[in-house]
Structure formats: C-alpha cells, structure tokens
Amino acid sequence: MPDVLISDPTLRDGNHAVRHTLSEKQISTYAAAAEAAGVPILEVGHGNGLGASSLQVGLCSLNDAALLDAARAPLRNTRLGVHVMPGFATIGNELTLAIEHGVQVFRVACHCTEADITQRHVSFLREKGADVYGALMMSHMADAATLVEEGYKMQQYGVNGVILYDSAGAMLPDEVRTKIAALTRGLGVQVGLHAHNNLGMSVANSVAALEAGATILDGTARGFGAGAGNTQLEVLVAVLHKLGHDTGIDLYKLLDLADLAEREIIPAVPTISGDSIASGLAGVFSGFAKHVKRVAAEYGVDSRDVWFELGRRHAVAGQEDQIIEVALQLAAAAGKSNGEQ
Amino acid sequence: MPASNGKLRVAILGSGNIGTDLLIKVQRSPVLDCTLFIGRNLNSRGMAKAASLGVKVSDRSIDAIARDPDCCDLVFDATSALDHAYHWPILRNLGKLAIDMTPSRIGSMCFPAINLDDCLNHRNINLVTCGGQASVPLAHAISSVHPELTYVEVVSSIASRSAGPATRLNIDEYVETTSHALSTFTNAPRTKAILILNPAEPSINMQTTVFALIAKPHMDALTAAVRDTVRAIQAYVPGYELLVPPTWEDGKLVTTVKVRGRGDYLPRYAGNLDIITSAGVAVAEAFARQGRREPGHA
Numbered sequence: 001m002p003d004v005l006i007s008d009p010t011l012r013d014g015n016h017a018v019r020h021t022l023s024e025k026q027i028s029t030y031a032a033a034a035e036a037a038g039v040p041i042l043e044v045g046h047g048n049g050l051g052a053s054s055l056q057v058g059l060c061s062l063n064d065a066a067l068l069d070a071a072r073a074p075l076r077n078t079r080l081g082v083h084v085m086p087g088f089a090t091i092g093n094e095l096t097l098a099i100e101h102g103v104q105v106f107r108v109a110c111h112c113t114e115a116d117i118t119q120r121h122v123s124f125l126r127e128k129g130a131d132v133y134g135a136l137m138m139s140h141m142a143d144a145a146t147l148v149e150e151g152y153k154m155q156q157y158g159v160n161g162v163i164l165y166d167s168a169g170a171m172l173p174d175e176v177r178t179k180i181a182a183l184t185r186g187l188g189v190q191v192g193l194h195a196h197n198n199l200g201m202s203v204a205n206s207v208a209a210l211e212a213g214a215t216i217l218d219g220t221a222r223g224f225g226a227g228a229g230n231t232q233l234e235v236l237v238a239v240l241h242k243l244g245h246d247t248g249i250d251l252y253k254l255l256d257l258a259d260l261a262e263r264e265i266i267p268a269v270p271t272i273s274g275d276s277i278a279s280g281l282a283g284v285f286s287g288f289a290k291h292v293k294r295v296a297a298e299y300g301v302d303s304r305d306v307w308f309e310l311g312r313r314h315a316v317a318g319q320e321d322q323i324i325e326v327a328l329q330l331a332a333a334a335g336k337s338n339g340e341q
Numbered sequence: 342m343p344a345s346n347g348k349l350r351v352a353i354l355g356s357g358n359i360g361t362d363l364l365i366k367v368q369r370s371p372v373l374d375c376t377l378f379i380g381r382n383l384n385s386r387g388m389a390k391a392a393s394l395g396v397k398v399s400d401r402s403i404d405a406i407a408r409d410p411d412c413c414d415l416v417f418d419a420t421s422a423l424d425h426a427y428h429w430p431i432l433r434n435l436g437k438l439a440i441d442m443t444p445s446r447i448g449s450m451c452f453p454a455i456n457l458d459d460c461l462n463h464r465n466i467n468l469v470t471c472g473g474q475a476s477v478p479l480a481h482a483i484s485s486v487h488p489e490l491t492y493v494e495v496v497s498s499i500a501s502r503s504a505g506p507a508t509r510l511n512i513d514e515y516v517e518t519t520s521h522a523l524s525t526f527t528n529a530p531r532t533k534a535i536l537i538l539n540p541a542e543p544s545i546n547m548q549t550t551v552f553a554l555i556a557k558p559h560m561d562a563l564t565a566a567v568r569d570t571v572r573a574i575q576a577y578v579p580g581y582e583l584l585v586p587p588t589w590e591d592g593k594l595v596t597t598v599k600v601r602g603r604g605d606y607l608p609r610y611a612g613n614l615d616i617i618t619s620a621g622v623a624v625a626e627a628f629a630r631q632g633r634r635e636p637g638h639a
Contacts, residue, residue, distance in 0.1 A: 054533055055552035055593050056496045087536040090513040113540040114501060116509045141540075294591060314541030321496055321550035325585050325597055 002248035004240055005192070005216045007105075008034060008233055009043035009225075010261060011071060012083055016047035016226035016287050018267060020060040024070035026265040030221075032074035033260050037253035041081045041105050044071040047226065047287055048318065049083030049109065050094040056320050057287070064094060068101040081105035083135065086117045087318065091124045099128050107163065108154075109135035111316045112142045115150040115157075122157040133216070134159040135194070137317050140170040140283055144182035151187050161190030161216055166205065167317055169198025169228055169276070170283040173208035184213030192216025195231045197223055198280025200272055202231035203239060210245070221261035222269045227279055227289035229270030234258040278304040282311030291323050299327040301334065348374035349629035352412055354403065354428065355419030356380030356387030358505045359442050362606035362618045363417050364391055370622060372629035377412045379405045390606070403428050410435045414632075415625055418442060421507050422514050429465060438628060439465040440621050444511060444518035450525060453623040454478040454573040461631050466624050471613035472497035472536060473519045474620050475549040475581070475600055477526050478574060482566040483553050483587075483594065484527035492554040493523050494533040500544035503611035512536060529553075547600040547612035548584065552593050563587045567596055577623040578616050580609065 011030060015022050027044060034042045044067050046052045046060040053060035060067070072080050080103050084094060087110075098106070106125050108118045118134060125132045134154030139147055151162040164179060171179075176193065183191045193209035195202035195218070206217045217240075219233030234254050237247050262269060275293060279286055284307055292310075296303035309326045351373055353360050360380070364387075367375045378391035383400045391398050399405035406412060415438040418425045422445040429447055432439045441448050448465030451457065455478050460466050468474065476495035484490055508515070519534035539545050564587045574581045580601030587596045600612025607614050 054496075054535060055492075055494050055554070055595075056535055056550070086512045087516065087538070090516050092513065092517065111538060111540065114509075114538045116506070117512050117538065120510065120513065298590065313545075314539065316537065316539050318496070318535065318537040319498055319539065321548075321595070321597060322498075324588065324590055324595055328585060328588075 002040070002246045003215065004210065004245050004247050005040055006237065006247050006249060007041040007043060007081060007216065007218050008039045008220060009083070009218055009230070010220040010233070011042065011044040012049065013047060013220055013226065013230050014224035014265065015045065015060070016290070017224060017229070017270065019290060020046050020053065020058045022265060024062065024066060027067060027070040028073055029264055030261060031071045033257040035075050035078045037257045038249045039078050040248060041079050042071060042075065043081040043083060043107070044068065045082050049085050049089060050098060051089030052085065057318070064097060065101060068098065068103060072102045079104040081107065083107045083109055084121060085109045085318070086121050091121060095121060095124060099130065103130070105131045105133070107133050107135040109137050109165070112136035112139045112147060112150060115153040118154060119157045122154065122159055126158040132159050133192070134162045135165055136162065137165040138167045138285060139164040139179065140166060140168060140175070141314070144179045147179055148182050148186035151183050155187050155189050159189060161192055162187060163192035163194055163216060165194045166196055167285045168283045169196030169202065169280040169286055171205060172199070172201060173204050176205045176208045177212045180209045180212035180214050190215050192218070194218040196225065196286045197228045197230060197270070197272065198276045198286060203235055206231050206236055207239060207243070221258040222266055224261060224266050225270060225286070227270070227286040228272045228276035275303050275307065278307040282307040284310045284315055285317045287317060288320060288323060291320050295323050295327045299331040301327050301330040305330055346374060348372055349415060349625065349632060350374055350376045350413045351415045351417060351625060352377040352379060352406055353417045353419060354379045356385050356391070357419065357507060358607060358614055359618060360417070360419035361387035361390050362614050363419060363621060364394065364396065365605040366618055366622045367625070368394055368396070370626055372626050373622070377405060403431055406435065406437070407431055414438060415440065415628060417621060422511060433464065440624055441465060441467045442617060442621055444470050444514040446518055446521065450522050451620070451624055452478050452481070452526070453577060453620050454570055455481050455526060457624065457627055460624060461627055468617050468621055469522045470515050470519045471499070471547070471617045472515065472534060472549060473522045474616045475547065475598060476551050477522050478570045479551045479567055479596060479598070480523055480553070481526045482570040483551065483563060484529065486559060486562045486566050487555045488528065490527065490529055490553050490555045492531045493527050493529040494535070494552040495519065495523065495549060496535040496537065497547065497549045497613070498537040498539050498545060499547050499613045500610050501538045501540040502544050503607055503613055504538055544608070544610040546610050547616070548597060549600065550595060550597040552595055555594055558589060558594055560587060560589060563594065571598065578619045579603070580612055580615065
C-alpha cells in the first residue's frame with residue numbers, strides 16, 4: 001500500500017522548457033510509458049496550466065483539448081491531472097472542458113497569499129466529483145503562519161490536500177521542514193511539496209518535506225522543467241524506496257520512462273545554469289527563465305541583474321511582462337552611466 | 342429633474358471600495374451631488390465615511406430607491422454582477438439612468454476615451470472592469486492603426502490589498518467580461534484577459550500590459566495612436582502613465598501602462614479602483630452637462 005502519492009508534471013512543467021511545444025505524439029508516448037510504470041498521477045498542459053497559452057507566458061502549439069486527449073488515450077490506472085490558475089483559467093471555459101475530457105485530478109493554484117481566488121474553482125470541481133488539491137505557489141514568499149491560514153481557506157473550500165510549490169527553487173531543507181510541519185499540524189488534509197532545483201535542493205527538500213509529514217511529492221523525468229528543472233522523478237522514487245517508502249511505482253520501468261523521456265521529449269536535460277542560480281537566490285519564478293534570457297540578450301543587459309531586480313520587486317508567477325520593463329529600465333540606466341563616463 | 346443647486350442627483354448603491362471611492366469623487370464634482378449612499382450595513386467603513394461627509398445613508402439596498410424614487414436621477418451600481426441583474430429592471434421601471442460598475446455585461450459598454458458621446462444615448466452604462474478601463478482604449482487605438490490584427494491580450498497586475506472580496510469571487514467574470522470588451526472594441530478574432538494579484542509590501546501600483554499580434558506593424562503610427570489615447574485617459578485619470586511605449590519584442594507588440602490613483606479612499610497604489618470610478622464619474626458628469634443643455638432630458 002503506497003504511503004507517498006507521487007504526481008508527475010513532466011508534460012506540464014516540462015512544457016516551459018520547450019516553449020510549450022510538446023506534440024501529441026510526445027505526450028501520448030510518455031503517457032503510455034508512465035501508465036506502464038505505475039505513475040499514480042500524470043499532469044499535462046501548458047507550463048502555467050490550462051488556459052495559460054498567451055503572449056504573456058508563451059503560446060502553446062496545441063490547444064488544451066488536444067493536449068488532454070493525447071495524454072488521456074493511453075491511461076488506465078494512471079489518473080490524468082491538470083494545473084489551473086484562477087485569473088488564467090475559468091470555470092466556464094477550461095474547467096468544464098477538462099471535466100469533459102476526462103481529467104480526474106486538479107491542482108487549483110494561486111500565489112501563496114491569495115487562496116480566496118480559488119474558492120469558486122475548488123467548489124465547482126468538488127461538485128463534479130474530481131480530486132482537487134490546492135497549490136500555494138511561490139511559497140518561499142510567505143511565512144509558515146500565513147501558509148497555514150491560506151491552506152486552511154482551501155481546506156474550507158473542500159480540497160483533498162494542500163501542496164506547497166517552491167516555484168523559484170529558493171527554499172533550503174530547514175525552511176521546507178518548518179513550513180510543511182506547520183501545515184501538517186494546522187490542517188486536516190494531506191500536505192505535499194512541489195520542488196524546483198535552482199539551488200540543487202529539490203530531492204533533499206522533498207525528503208525534508210516527507211520527514212515533516214508530507215505525503216504528496218511531485219517530480220519530473222530527468223527533472224524536465226523550466227530553468228534548472230524540477231525534482232528528478234526517478235531519483236526521488238529511488239530515494240523514497242531506499243528510505244523504505246512505498247510509491248506503487250515500478251522502479252525499473254520508471255528508469256525506462258526517464259530514458260524514453262530523454263530520447264523522445266527532452267531536447268536538453270536541465271542543468272543548473274548561472275541564471276537558474278540567480279533565479280533561486282532572487283526568489284523569482286523559474287518559469288521566467290526563457291523570457292529573461294531572451295529579453296536580456298535583446299536589450300544588452302546582464303540577465304542576472306534582471307533576475308535580482310525582479311526579486312526586489314517581488315514579481316509573482318504570471319508577471320512576465322515585468323521582464324521587458326525591467327530590461328528597458330536597466331538598459332536606460334546603463335546608457336546613462338556610460339554617457340557620464 | 343436636477344437638484345435645486347443645479348447638480349445632477351446621484352445615488353450610490355454599494356458601500357464597498359468602489360462605492361465609497363465614487364462617493365468622494367462625486368462630492369468633488371461641480372455638476373454632481375450624491376443624495377443617497379446605500380449599503381446593507383450601517384456600521385460598515387463606507388457608511389461611516391458617507392456619514393462623515395454629511396451624505397444621507399440607507400441600509401435598505403435597492404428598496405431605498407424603490408420607496409423614494411424621487412431621491413435621485415442617476416444610480417451608480419457598485420454591488421456585484423449578480424445583484425445588478427436584479428437591480429436593473431427596477432431602476433429601468435423607475436426611469437433612472439444607471440452606471441453599472443460591475444462586470445454584469447448588461448448595459449452598454451463604455452470607455453470614456455473611446456465612446457463617451459455614444460453612451461449618452463443609453464440608459465444603462467456598463468464600465469466593464471478596471472483592467473478593461475486601463476487596456477481596452479489602448480487596444481482600440483492599436484486596432485485603429487491595424488484593423489487586421491489577429492490577436493489581442495491584456496494582463497493586469499494589481500495589489501492584493503486593492504482587491505476586495507467581490508473582486509476575488511468574481512475573477513472569472515473579470516476575465517470573461519474584459520475579454521468580451523476587447524473583442525467588441527478591436528474586432529480581433531481572438532482575445533484574452535489575465536489578472537494577477539501581487540501581495541508585495543509596499544503595495545504595487547496597478548500595471549497593465551497590452552500585447553497584439555500584427556503582421557506588419559507601423560511602429561510610428563502605433564506610438565502616436567497610443568500616446569493620444571494615454572493623453573485622453575489622463576484627462577480623467579491623472580495617474581495614468583505610459584511605462585513601456587509600443588515596442589516590438591519577439592514577434593509581438595507590447596505596451597505597458599502604470600495607473601496610480603488619487604488616493605481618495607484607498608492609497609494611491611490602487612489605480613485599479615480609480616480608473617473605473619473616474620470613468621464612472623466622467624460618464625455621470627457628461628450626463629449632467631447634457632441635461633443642462635437639454636433641460637428635463639436627464
């Protein structure tokens with residue numbers, strides 16, 4: 001009997017790394033192998049979830065219905081999951097569509113201090129009988145007491161669990177332990193962690209979360225995700241098995257799944273670049289990585305300066321338009337100081 | 342019939358952030374007079390503010406107007422989209438002008454910088470959304486230069502503290518109504534609206550970005566059109582400022598504005614409050630001035 005619930009957002013977070021161009025064939029190939037390995041939940045979608053295909057975050061080459069159908073087709077025991085952010089995805093459009101296309105598990109996500117914008121989405125999905133988890137993104141930006149308060153609101157709305165997202169890969173194990181322990185003490189629902197690897201901490205943070213009472217962990221094949229990527233799923237599961245936990249996943253088949261992912265869907269396995277380290281230290285959403293790199297080059301500014309300025313402004317997920325404004329400002333300031341020399 | 346002081350008599354229905362900010366702006370107007378401020382709870386902050394300004398208050402919601410139809414000529418509805426659907430038939434039967442501040446999509450959509458004069462022919466004016474007021478006039482300016490544009494998208498970031506409970510609960514209505522207004526005023530085949538709440542301390546100013554897909558952009562003409570629109574909006578929202586002028590980036594047009602409020606009810610960061618209440622007051626003032634030109638019309 002599994003004691004840790006593993007959710008695999010390779011086909012969602014990984015989409016950030018390829019500018020949301022995963023094809024139907026890539027999605028169905030990966031989904032079939034995930035089913036074979038016994039992965040419990042497979043998340044698919046645009047990097048920021050359903051309804052997020054946009055000039056702000058990046059246009060997706062497939063529409064939401066096509067993404068869902070490609071992933072759904074080979075699944076039997078593996079449940080299909082999606083990420084939805086109120087402000088991008090609406091009940092009338094994306095949530096209704098997802099239910100119609102067989103999605104069984106939803107992460108309803110918001111910035112970690114804004115849980116009340118998830119109320120109607122969560123209620124709607126619970127009425128439809130879906131499993132719903134509240135996702136508190138950028139959870140390094142709020143203290144433990146605030147996270148408990150926000151998680152409690154989600155619990156009131158009816159979620160099955162609350163997941164902390166270290167969306168910037170900014171947390172260290174002690175911080176994870178403190179925050180997860182506060183949630184497990186304060187809430188009556190399951191608690192989980194979704195880690196990013198900007199500071200090389202994602203597996204260690206996931207283990208720290210588990211020790212503090214978390215029972216849901218996220219990981220992606222080869223860590224496929226924005227910037228430095230996510231917790232590497234096959235490493236995470238191996239470590240969990242070594243610690244004596246049961247995930248219900250067949251390790252050999254999972255290792256095969258990761259090899260297949262590297263062959264079929266991952267053009268470049270994530271590494272922790274200088275930009276990813278700056279993103280983690282600045283506490284800025286990893287999903288900005290491709291945009292920051294491109295815009296910094298276009299305006300001739302140091303991408304690391306862009307990351308730290310975005311951090312100073314407390315930019316949250318979905319504020320990609322700030323990148324251009326920051327780069328223009330840095331370029332103007334540089335032009336000014338050059339002129340004075 | 343105008344009040345004895347020659348001002349248009351307005352009632353404000355809804356005593357939350359929008360209603361209370363409207364009240365302060367109405368009382369500053371040379372042509373408007375708030376004769377009744379209506380909520381549901383006499384102990385709310387908004388009610389206290391109204392009482393401190395010497396404005397008559399009621400906690401009877403729409404009944405306050407139904408029981409005393411002569412209290413006003415025009416009603417601002419600052420309640421919620423669902424409530425406005427109930428209020429409008431009552432107001433229509435009483436012959437009142439309505440300016441609806443909710444994303445109900447019932448009345449004629451109005452953006453003073455685009456279609457103020459047309460709106461004066463209608464009895465129920467809808468102010469769409471705060472993000473719509475900040476972005477649709479810019480999108481309209483862009484589409485006037487490039488009617489062939491294929492896609493328009495707007496993203497507004499607002500301070501968490503400026504988003505009251507109704508705004509948070511109505512986030513889907515915000516997205517759908519703003520997107521609908523973009524379609525109507527640009528004719529773009531596809532549109533999208535996104536809303537982001539940012540809890541940073543000190544609170545961020547409202548910021549809105551408009552993106553467009555255009556095959557061959559005429560940047561000079563676009564820049565001129567956007568700058569004209571910014572000036573037109575500044576006439577009723579002084580804190581509206583062009584932050585990123587039209588820029589061609591990675592195959593798309595990008596332009597960003599910052600909106601600071603006047604700090605009437607909420608602090609100045611809440612430009613999202615000011616841009617919609619200022620638009621509402623601009624419409625009401627236009628009705629008032631029209632009424633003066635054509636006595637008895639309003």
